[in-house]
Amino acid sequence: MISEREVESIAKLADIRIEKEELGEFTVQFNAILEYFDVLDRVEAAGEGRADLVNVFREDKVRPSLPVEDILANAGSTEDTFIKGPRVM
Amino acid sequence: MAGTYHFDAADRHNAFITRVESAAFGDGRLAGIPVAVKDNISTRGMQTTCGSRILKGYIPPYDANVVELLREAGAVIVGKTNLDEFGMGTTTENSGFGPTTNPHDPARVPGGSSGGSAAAVAAGMVPMALGTDTGGSIRCPAAFCGIVGLKPTYGRVSRYGLIAYANSLEQIGPMGRSVADVATLMEVIGRYDARDSTSYDRPYTHALSGEIRGMTIGVPAEYFGEGVDPAVAECVRNAIATLEGAGAAVEECSIPSMEYALAAYYVTCTSEASSNLARFDGVRYGPGVGTKRSWHDEFQEFRSEHFGHEVQRRIMLGTFALSAGYYGKYYAKAQVAKENVRRDFLRVLKSVDVIAGPTMPTIAFRLGEKSDPLSMYLSDVLTVPANLAGVPAISVPCGRVQGMPVGLQIIGRHFADEVVVDVAFAFEQEGSACM
Amino acid sequence: MHVIIGLEIHCQLNTATKLFCGCSTDYRDDPPNTHVCPVCLALPGALPRVNKKAVEYALRVAKALNLEVAEECEFSRKNYFYPDLPKGYQITQYDRPLAERGVVEIEADDGTPKEVRITRIHMEEDPGRLVHKSGRDRAGYSLVDYNRSGIPLIEIVTEPDLRSPKEARRFLNKLRNTLEYLDVFDGEREGAIRVDANISLEGHNRVECKNISSYKGVEKALTFEITRQKNQIARGHDITRETRHFNEGRGITMSSRSKEEETDYRYFPEPDLRPLRVRDWLDDITLPELPDARKARFVAQYGISHNHARTLTGDMKLANFFEKVAGDDPVLAATWVADTLLGELNYRDMRIDRVPPAHFADLLVLLRADAITDRAGVDVLRVMLDEGAAGEEMELPSAVVDRLGLRKAAGDEFDEVAAQVVEAHPDAVADYQNGTGGALNFLVGQAMRKTRGRADARDLGRRIKELLENKEA
Numbered sequence: 001m002i003s004e005r006e007v008e009s010i011a012k013l014a015d016i017r018i019e020k021e022e023l024g025e026f027t028v029q030f031n032a033i034l035e036y037f038d039v040l041d042r043v044e045a046a047g048e049g050r051a052d053l054v055n056v057f058r059e060d061k062v063r064p065s066l067p068v069e070d071i072l073a074n075a076g077s078t079e080d081t082f083i084k085g086p087r088v089m
Numbered sequence: 090m091a092g093t094y095h096f097d098a099a100d101r102h103n104a105f106i107t108r109v110e111s112a113a114f115g116d117g118r119l120a121g122i123p124v125a126v127k128d129n130i131s132t133r134g135m136q137t138t139c140g141s142r143i144l145k146g147y148i149p150p151y152d153a154n155v156v157e158l159l160r161e162a163g164a165v166i167v168g169k170t171n172l173d174e175f176g177m178g179t180t181t182e183n184s185g186f187g188p189t190t191n192p193h194d195p196a197r198v199p200g201g202s203s204g205g206s207a208a209a210v211a212a213g214m215v216p217m218a219l220g221t222d223t224g225g226s227i228r229c230p231a232a233f234c235g236i237v238g239l240k241p242t243y244g245r246v247s248r249y250g251l252i253a254y255a256n257s258l259e260q261i262g263p264m265g266r267s268v269a270d271v272a273t274l275m276e277v278i279g280r281y282d283a284r285d286s287t288s289y290d291r292p293y294t295h296a297l298s299g300e301i302r303g304m305t306i307g308v309p310a311e312y313f314g315e316g317v318d319p320a321v322a323e324c325v326r327n328a329i330a331t332l333e334g335a336g337a338a339v340e341e342c343s344i345p346s347m348e349y350a351l352a353a354y355y356v357t358c359t360s361e362a363s364s365n366l367a368r369f370d371g372v373r374y375g376p377g378v379g380t381k382r383s384w385h386d387e388f389q390e391f392r393s394e395h396f397g398h399e400v401q402r403r404i405m406l407g408t409f410a411l412s413a414g415y416y417g418k419y420y421a422k423a424q425v426a427k428e429n430v431r432r433d434f435l436r437v438l439k440s441v442d443v444i445a446g447p448t449m450p451t452i453a454f455r456l457g458e459k460s461d462p463l464s465m466y467l468s469d470v471l472t473v474p475a476n477l478a479g480v481p482a483i484s485v486p487c488g489r490v491q492g493m494p495v496g497l498q499i500i501g502r503h504f505a506d507e508v509v510v511d512v513a514f515a516f517e518q519e520g521s522a523c524m
Numbered sequence: 525m526h527v528i529i530g531l532e533i534h535c536q537l538n539t540a541t542k543l544f545c546g547c548s549t550d551y552r553d554d555p556p557n558t559h560v561c562p563v564c565l566a567l568p569g570a571l572p573r574v575n576k577k578a579v580e581y582a583l584r585v586a587k588a589l590n591l592e593v594a595e596e597c598e599f600s601r602k603n604y605f606y607p608d609l610p611k612g613y614q615i616t617q618y619d620r621p622l623a624e625r626g627v628v629e630i631e632a633d634d635g636t637p638k639e640v641r642i643t644r645i646h647m648e649e650d651p652g653r654l655v656h657k658s659g660r661d662r663a664g665y666s667l668v669d670y671n672r673s674g675i676p677l678i679e680i681v682t683e684p685d686l687r688s689p690k691e692a693r694r695f696l697n698k699l700r701n702t703l704e705y706l707d708v709f710d711g712e713r714e715g716a717i718r719v720d721a722n723i724s725l726e727g728h729n730r731v732e733c734k735n736i737s738s739y740k741g742v743e744k745a746l747t748f749e750i751t752r753q754k755n756q757i758a759r760g761h762d763i764t765r766e767t768r769h770f771n772e773g774r775g776i777t778m779s780s781r782s783k784e785e786e787t788d789y790r791y792f793p794e795p796d797l798r799p800l801r802v803r804d805w806l807d808d809i810t811l812p813e814l815p816d817a818r819k820a821r822f823v824a825q826y827g828i829s830h831n832h833a834r835t836l837t838g839d840m841k842l843a844n845f846f847e848k849v850a851g852d853d854p855v856l857a858a859t860w861v862a863d864t865l866l867g868e869l870n871y872r873d874m875r876i877d878r879v880p881p882a883h884f885a886d887l888l889v890l891l892r893a894d895a896i897t898d899r900a901g902v903d904v905l906r907v908m909l910d911e912g913a914a915g916e917e918m919e920l921p922s923a924v925v926d927r928l929g930l931r932k933a934a935g936d937e938f939d940e941v942a943a944q945v946v947e948a949h950p951d952a953v954a955d956y957q958n959g960t961g962g963a964l965n966f967l968v969g970q971a972m973r974k975t976r977g978r979a980d981a982r983d984l985g986r987r988i989k990e991l992l993e994n995k996e997a
Contacts, residue, residue: 002409007405010405010408010409011405012389013787013790014363014404014405015370015389015392016389016392016393016396016401016404017389017390017393018393029402029463030402030405030406032463033355033406033466034406034409036351036352036355036463036466037352037355037356039349040349040352040419040422040423041418042349043349043353043422043425044425045428046429046432047432049428051596051798051799053244053289053798054596054799054801055798055800055801055802056573056797057573057574057576058283058546058574058576059577060539060540060541060577060578061540061541062540062541062546062547062548063541063545063546063547063561065548065559065560065561066150066560066562066565068555068557068558070150071557071560071670072557073148073150074375075374075377076375076376076378077377077380080555080556080667081555081556082556082557082655082667082668083372083373083667083669083670084372084665084666084667084668085372085378085380085384085654085666085667086372086382086383086384086386086388086665086666087380087382087383087384087666088606088607088654088666130569131567131568137568139568144568147568149567149568149569150562153569249569249570250569250570251569252568252569253568253569253796256795256796284571284573285571286572286573286574286796287796287798363603363790364601364613364790364792366612367603367611367612367613368566368568368611368612369612370607370612372607372610373567373610374567374568380666381664381665384607384666385605388605408790411603411790411791411792412788412790413788413790416790420792
């Protein structure tokens with residue numbers, strides 16, 4: 001069982017916000033789902049899996065980059081050819 | 090034979106988010122055939138939203154591999170179909186662009202998450218469509234809408250350009266009116282792509298055969314358990330009897346790992362999704378994000394405003410399942426469980442050629458019926474095991490209950506998509522006792 | 525009080541393309557966002573592909589630093605939000621890295637050899653670059669350039685085996701040098717190496733120091749931090765276990781207000797990539813001659829001193845230069861390269877690759893043939909380097925010598941000058957014959973003036989003395 005407070009810190013970690021009005025119901029539903037997941041506690045490995053596909057590589061050859069217009073086309077705001085983002089201080 | 094296709098079919102079910110009026114096409118296997126593409130698959134120059142407000146207006150500068158293949162084959166991409174936001178849902182009610190309705194009964198859901206593609210085919214707007222299947226998202230709407238839908242073996246169709254929900258589980262797959270249409274479309278998209286590091290070089294090329302004499306069909310007890318509607322169960326049992334009549338042997342079997350398969354599925358897909366969806370911060374695409382406040386504040390506001398509730402819920406579940414102190418209990422255990430499910434299917438498929446059962450435990454729900462998230466998740470119980478195991482699975486219509494379509498699910502060995510398709514074809518040829 | 529230091533070093537590998545896509549890594553002179561594709565921009569639906577060469581380079585480093593390479597390793601996602609991280613996660617290696625448990629030998633502060641244990645080496649991608657116009661604190665927003673996003677990095681983590689800032693600097697120099705010898709790294713590229721340091725004083729909490737981007741910076745940051753911690757303890761305060769940022773301009777570490785470091789990264793294996801089983805590639809990797817071996821060979825092959833060998837092999841380009849100019853007299857070459865040329869280059873902030881080896885060899889020929897004095901040699905070198913620094917074409921030393929008339933005076937000319945000087949200063953000659961000591965030096969000085977320093981003082985002295993003796997007789 002996790003608390004509303006813990007739900008809020010998970011939201012913070014995920015850069016999401018659950019509104020105060022919704023927090024109660026959300027937490028109840030969340031806990032119901034987590035309780036369903038408890039069935040996994042009893043799972044024991046039936047054997048070790050070993051990856052069948054390994055060592056998938058690409059050669060170190062230069063491929064054309066996208067034209068800068070394409071890079072900037074979907075961005076919300078740009079300056080020169082930089083993309084603008086929120087501040088970090 | 091090149092030309093121009095005019096797409097003027099009326100969309101009475103909100104199947105499309107974006108559609109073209111007309112488009113040019115070239116030569117090829119699918120020359121002039123209108124194909125609908127689920128809106129979580131990137132199309133150059135055409136809006137691609139994943140059914141989400143967070144990508145409204147996003148125009149990819151590149152085509153997904155499957156879209157390149159469609160174009161090369163001369164297909165006409167007539168539009169992008171509606172889906173549960175980012176593929177998260179079983180009804181297409183979670184779309185940021187309104188729900189799609191079921192052509193057989195507009196008061197009911199078409200299934201999800203590829204509800205738009207299924208409805209477009211079922212309503213006769215297009216003969217073929219691409220969907221994606223992470224936990225049943227092709228097979229469920231195929232069953233609910235009475236069409237054919239194939240989830241290929243994991244790795245057989247390139248994921249390059251598929252906007253990721255759960256990377257280790259999902260595949261793009263063909264949907265159509267008939268098994269032949271689905272098989273044709275599979276031949277076009279079932280190709281190796283070096284740009285996808287999880288892609289296998291096992292191209293799909295196959296001439297359909299309805300010959301199933303001598304095959305063994307396994308019927309797992311878990312597919313006919315208490316969660317399955319008795320009328321649906323009976324319809325599917327009759328369908329299996331038809332296959333028996335066509336010369337296949339039928340055997341009871343058991344897949345005990347199905348007890349925890351659904352939990353393993355939801356832990357895995359939400360964990361991967363919580364990471365895959367972290368890139369949606371409004372900086373490089375989507376409606377613009379603010380830049381005045383510090384990044385956590387701006388990102389939080391942007392994401393809370395533009396992601397739907399179910400998406401936020403799954404991101405939260407996944408974030409929790411991966412978090413320090415809980416990783417061992419949830420994510421790590423889910424991987425063990427996933428491997429167990431894979432082994433279970435391998436074991437059963439040693440003694441039988443294919444497994445058969447219902448695709449969904451019920452017929453299509455009414456719109457708004459499943460409001461509780463957990464009860465919604467539980468309806469995926471029959472489809473998720475194939476995703477966990479990575480094996481191919483098809484849904485083919487096998488009858489009606491209360492006037493609504495029911496789907497027969499056939500599951501096969503890894504890379505035996507051809508066999509799965511053949512069994513479905515055989516059934517289609519025989520018809521069904523309750524159809 | 526015992527100082528305990530551990531380092532985490534990030535080095536950019538000099539492959540042609542990025543770690544997970546085919547964009548060129550040669551981005552430094554180009555405008556922002558001109559070396560970007562759907563993968564490194566993190567467009568929805570893009571997928572990573574592993575650069576084989578980056579893995580080979582990383583293995584080379586693992587082999588050179590004596591690490592054990594894992595039988596199977598994999599990539600993982602490190603999840604956090606930051607404007608320079610387009611996917612919202614960095615693809616790195618977490619619990620199954622490429623290689624672990626190695627060792628590097630350096631000199632301790634007392635000159636004895638010591639081993640610094642390497643905990644692990646793993647591969648990861650660089651994030652993009654943030655720029656803030658007019659000062660970080662005043663800007664309302666960030667400007668993001670994704671050219672750097674996806675550049676291949678290796679991260680090298682040491683055990684806390686270092687005991688002083690100087691030791692740390694020596695370790696870093698050796699590491700940088702080794703990576704350049706392996707030809708996987710270009711230390712001159714801006715930002716190619718970044719260091720995080722963990723420092724504690726014995727018995728007290730550990731402090732992490734991030735954002736150090738130069739070798740000098742490491743020594744400065746560590747020295748500052750040790751002093752800061754010692755002061756804290758002297759005042760009776762505890763050391764807070766925290767992350768601090770190094771401010772290179774002010775030479776100080778500052779408490780980091782960024783919440784980024786408190787994040788739970790929620791590592792999990794990268795589902796878009798397959799595991800790597802590359803341990804057997806080690807058999808096909810032949811390491812080039814590494815610094816220690818090259819130093820030993822220089823001493824043995826060229827007969828130069830250990831000190832010179834250490835200096836010369838301390839930079840691969842310098843070592844290569846030396847071998848090109850060693851010629852017939854490697855000891856002479858070693859002296860002139862290590863003791864003179866290096867100093868002149870540093871003074872002008874010039875790199876060794878600005879000096880054409882043929883030019884320097886020409887100078888050595890002149891010196892070896894005794895055609896010019898050492899003093900003249902230094903002057904010629906300075907003229908040549910100044911030309912280079914000014915962007916002009918460097919003249920050949922022989923050309924400079926001829927142009928400035930610096931060739932040592934030939935024998936006959938000496939005799940004439942000696943005779944002239946003796947003629948011109950009878951008082952000095954008389955002083956000499958009376959036994960006054962300074963007279964000869966005075967005459968030599970006069971003669972040197974006449975030859976404008978081209979003559980060798982001892983040689984002139986000898987001839988003048990001969991003349992004076994003859995006069996007596």
